[in-house]
Amino acid sequence: MSIKISDHLFDGVPCTIxxxxxxxxxxxxxxxxxxxxNKDANIMGRGEVLAELGFCVVAIDAxxxxxxxxxxxxxxxxxxxxxxxxxxxxxxxxxxKRLFDKYFKYMPNIQxxxxxxxxxxxxxxxxxxxxxxxxxxxxxxxxxxxxxxxxYYRDKASLYGxxxxxxxxRKLAWYQPIDPxxxxxxxxxxxxxxxxxxHDDVVNPKYAKNLHELLPETILKSYETGHVSTPEMLEDSxxxxxxxxxxx
Amino acid sequence: xxxxVVRKFHIDGIPISIYExxxxxxxxxxxxxxxxxxxxxxxYFKREDELARRGFIVIGIDTILHGERRxxxxxxxxxxxxxxxxHHCVIQTAMDAIQLxxxxxxxMPRVMKDAVYAIGVSMxxxxxxxMATIYPLIKAVSIVGSPxxxxxxxxxxxKYQWSKDFYYERNLAYLDRFDPFEHAHQLKCPLFLTxxxxxxxxxCSLVSKFIHPKVTFKLYDTGHMPNQAQFDDAYAFLLSKEDx
Numbered sequence: 001m002s003i004k005i006s007d008h009l010f011d012g013v014p015c016t017i018x019x020x021x022x023x024x025x026x027x028x029x030x031x032x033x034x035x036x037x038n039k040d041a042n043i044m045g046r047g048e049v050l051a052e053l054g055f056c057v058v059a060i061d062a063x064x065x066x067x068x069x070x071x072x073x074x075x076x077x078x079x080x081x082x083x084x085x086x087x088x089x090x091x092x093x094x095x096x097k098r099l100f101d102k103y104f105k106y107m108p109n110i111q112x113x114x115x116x117x118x119x120x121x122x123x124x125x126x127x128x129x130x131x132x133x134x135x136x137x138x139x140x141x142x143x144x145x146x147x148x149x150x151x152y153y154r155d156k157a158s159l160y161g162x163x164x165x166x167x168x169x170r171k172l173a174w175y176q177p178i179d180p181x182x183x184x185x186x187x188x189x190x191x192x193x194x195x196x197x198x199h200d201d202v203v204n205p206k207y208a209k210n211l212h213e214l215l216p217e218t219i220l221k222s223y224e225t226g227h228v229s230t231p232e233m234l235e236d237s238x239x240x241x242x243x244x245x246x247x248x
Numbered sequence: 249x250x251x252x253v254v255r256k257f258h259i260d261g262i263p264i265s266i267y268e269x270x271x272x273x274x275x276x277x278x279x280x281x282x283x284x285x286x287x288x289x290x291x292y293f294k295r296e297d298e299l300a301r302r303g304f305i306v307i308g309i310d311t312i313l314h315g316e317r318r319x320x321x322x323x324x325x326x327x328x329x330x331x332x333x334x335h336h337c338v339i340q341t342a343m344d345a346i347q348l349x350x351x352x353x354x355x356m357p358r359v360m361k362d363a364v365y366a367i368g369v370s371m372x373x374x375x376x377x378x379m380a381t382i383y384p385l386i387k388a389v390s391i392v393g394s395p396x397x398x399x400x401x402x403x404x405x406x407k408y409q410w411s412k413d414f415y416y417e418r419n420l421a422y423l424d425r426f427d428p429f430e431h432a433h434q435l436k437c438p439l440f441l442t443x444x445x446x447x448x449x450x451x452c453s454l455v456s457k458f459i460h461p462k463v464t465f466k467l468y469d470t471g472h473m474p475n476q477a478q479f480d481d482a483y484a485f486l487l488s489k490e491d492x
């Protein structure tokens with residue numbers, strides 16, 4: 001069966017929707033891309049595969065990314081933009097929550113009660129944060145992932161040299177109470193699959209391992225790779241979703 | 249000589265301008281919101297300068313999808329199509345302002361704690377009114393802004409002949425949760441509303457309907473373009489000690 005791909009703009013948020021052209025009501029799954037990426041270039045075939053599994057896949061451009069990038073943002077260096085990575089995550093998760101609540105759950109082809117998320121790198125953090133703010137998110141996949149706001153931001157700030165000053169301190173203080181790592185009671189009822197590269201030097205696997213230690217019911221799989229979604233990782237993530245969502 | 253210092257920067261992806269006199273005293277903060285299709289600092293009444301002269305720390309921010317937050321995919325749409333998302337801009341920008349205040353501004357030097365005001369023109373007035381229903385402002389002002397989201401949206405549907413499609417219906421239904429007119433009991437502070445007798449964009453009847461013990465309404469012999477008298481009355485309202 002062919003997959004229909006369509007572009008939309010909801011509340012100024014560009015979305016690409018992938019779904020099988022049949023009359024079935026489908027569970028929605030968000031696809032969240034990584035830092036400096038966009039919804040189209042970074043999905044790399046996963047939209048079609050997830051649609052083939054039976055999902056209505058909604059890939060959205062993260063805040064300040066893709067078609068949501070203003071001229072001002074285009075002129076910022078990646079390191080400068082990195083200072084706002086957690087705000088990008090928070091804003092995008094809030095968009096996803098609102099769009100489901102305002103539009104998607106009222107679409108006749110979409111199951112209205114629950115939805116799912118699939119995030120890669122920064123997109124995984126979006127999925128983790130979304131899981132803490134929306135009860136309707138039932139299960140998620142995070143690849144080359146991090147569930148941490150504070151520790152992750154602190155590490156990146158040290159690496160890139162923006163780890164001092166008023167704004168840095170205020171950001172850290174703001175992240176502390178809403179960090180998914182400090183919201184375990186909100187995560188413990190979700191089904192979570194994490195895939196990590198043991199040689200990942202972009203997103204250190206320690207953040208996912210820390211979460212798994214605190215919530216052993218999460219699934220953590222390590223792969224002999226770096227900051228890359230390997231075919232094996234993808235297959236495992238699809239198998240997880242098939243089992244969790246379609247009981248297959 | 250009164251010197252106003254203006255600092256412009258962006259934080260969390262939001263471009264902001266801060267106007268203030270630096271004279272060693274603590275000052276209340278006032279957010280200044282621009283109108284639809286406009287941008288911060290772009291008003292020829294120069295209310296940011298004037299409010300800074302009168303003792304406020306003035307925060308101008310670009311509304312989402314406006315000013316330096318414009319994105320081509322939205323900006324290239326016709327004016328009336330963009331108008332369909334006006335309330336997303338209103339709600340998101342009020343939340344942006346609250347977050348900026350709670351996260352950063354209240355911790356900045358010279359900021360008087362828990363003394364926050366809001367003023368806005370047209371769509372910015374709607375932001376100011378909405379903010380007054382969700383956050384403990386000291387006072388708020390709306391110049392030619394609509395206190396109603398639902399009726400305003402229906403009015404624009406008629407004006408622009410929008411199809412009553414899924415997008416329209418979902419936006420209309422969603423406004424139930426936010427419309428200040430529907431949630432007037434949540435109004436937390438004195439609110440000054442102005443309207444123009446000949447206003448074709450926000451009819452004065454839409455504004456005068458908002459009858460509430462905390463609301464002061466004044467009608468002017470203008471269209472949608474406000475006059476100096478509206479700003480002068482707004483400044484007097486903001487600086488008056490009554491009801492505070």
